[in-house]
Amino acid sequence: MIHRTILEWESICYGDATDEIQPHAADRIAAVAAASPLAGRGGGGILEHGRKALRARGVVGVIAANGCALEILPKIDIPGEDGERANGSIRHRLVHMLAVALDLKIDAGHVTALDWQRETLLEILIRLFSEKLVDAVRQGMPRRYVEHADDLPALRGRLDVTRQFTTLAVEPSRLACRYDALTPDIALNRIMKAAVMRLSRIARTTDNQRRLRELAFAYADIAEVPLSALHWDNVVLDRTNGRWRELLNLARLLLGERFQTTSAGGSDGFSLLFEMNTLFEEYVARMLKRALADTDVRVVSQGGRLYCLETEDQRQVFQTRPDILIKRGDVVLQVIDTKWKRIAGRIDDPKRGVSQADVYQMMAYGRLYQCGKLTLLYPHHREAGCDEGLIGNYAVNSSQDQLELFSVDVARGDDIHTRLSRIVSLGLPICE
Known part of the structure; x- marks a missing residue:
């Protein structure tokens, strides 16, 4: 199995060296990536399939094809670490961001530093899911009463009078019964089985394969349902099965329900991919909600939804959705837009590499939401030329508004x- 790891926006050349990838493997991986919905219309939104190298873009995760896999990690600076140690720490931080964004309580403390360095992001997520699912199944699989309809020789439950005197009118030896039966074959367990069966086909480590085989045996009596036919809305979580909430969220993550897409690029292809812009935004929003929970303001993510323009017939067009609004009551106190980009480190550049389109967008937000405090938030990196925090403060011409860079x-x-x-x-x- 050929396995290679690169960072977002980096390239990996074709060749036989340990830091290269063979051309035939690159072709298969690029084909799987192009089949993902995140690839866009031209198919190059994840990987640029060049003549001499594959170049990653702003999507991270794992792309697997027949006999090969490419792991793309986010560019997160880890002080004092490089190589596999740095990659392990990046995986750890990425899993933490996913846990916060999906409201998961993932206990990764038992995963050793060596495991973070040796296993791919996909194998780590499979391990966390399978270990948690094994523990949950040992405590008892959830069951619910489900209504059944059957023709029986003796009455069970209540009689279906309409069916009895129509369909069964000529067969009085059978009774049309409707009854409730306690069964484990419910929507929640079908989702868990779908996740187990999907992961069994792509897991590579021996421990993951062993746990998934045990789980497949435990779920043998549960109906196997195609991913497209899973009834997520039918899952009922209450005080009797609330401990399954995190497993359900993990299954959503691994089956492609949020932040990423899992897709087959042919019979031998699989991808688990995340848009870092989306993940960073949700991570920041949830962390701010925790920090400001005991204050009189609230954090609204993807809210607002005011329109920029109005047509002659009073139809609203060009709706806005700021990443984060800080509100007190109905008043917008601050607009925060997250950008998973690297701020420029040149201190002699007054723009600091900020996109002109991003500035125009913030000016529109300030006008629409009547807010004078506008903030662009970036991930910090060691080449930014300053410490984490405020890195730029600009006055908006002809107004009292301020645009801050953090x-x-x-x-x-x-x-x-x-x-x-x-x-x-x-x-x-400030919460401590």
Whole structure:
């Protein structure tokens, strides 16, 4: 099995060396990537399939094809580490971001530093899911009463009078019964089985394969349903089975329900991919909600939804959805837009590499939401030329509005919600 790891926006050349990828493997991986919905109309949204190299774009995850796999990790600076040690730490931070974004309580403490370095992101997620599912199944598989209809020789439950005196009128020895039966064959268990069966086909480590075989045996009596036919809306979580909520979220993650797509690019292809822009936005929004939970303001993600323009017949067009709004009551106090981009490190550049389109967008937000505090938030990196935090403050011409540039170091797992809360400088108490 050929396995290679690169960072987003980096290239891997074709060849036989350990830091290269063979052309035939690159072709298969590029074909799987092009089949993903994240690839876009031209098929190059994930990988640029060049003549001499594959180049990753702003999507991270794992792309697997027959006999080969390419792992793309986000560019997160890990101080004092490089090579496989740095890759292991990046995987750890990425799993943490996914856990926050999906509201998961993933206990990854038992995963050793060597495991983070040796296993791919996909294998780590499979391991976390399968271990948690094994523990849950040992405590008992959830069951629910499901209504059944059957023709029986003796009455069970209640009689279906209509069917009895129509369809069974000529067969009085059978009774049309409707009854409730306690069964494990419910929507939640069907989703778990679908995840187990999908992961059994792509897991590579011996421990993962063993756990998934055990789980497949435990779910042998559960109906196998195609992914497209799974009834996620029929899952009922209550006080009797609330412990399955995290497993359901993990199954959504691995089966392609949020932030990423799992897709088959042919019979031998599989991809587990995440858009870092989307993940970074959700991660920041949830961390800010935790930090400001005990204040009188609230954090609204993907809210607002005001329109820029109105036609002559009063139809609203060009709806806006700012990443994050900080609100007190109905008043917008601050607009925050997250950008998974690297801010320029040249201190002699007054623009700091900020996109002109991003500035125009923030000006529109300030006007529409009548808010004078506008913030662009970037991931911090060591070449930014300054410390994490405020890296630029600009006055908007002909107004009292301010556009601020902030950065946050996602490589530091300590107290990140407190560090993020400093972005909201409204005289609010900071959670410690």
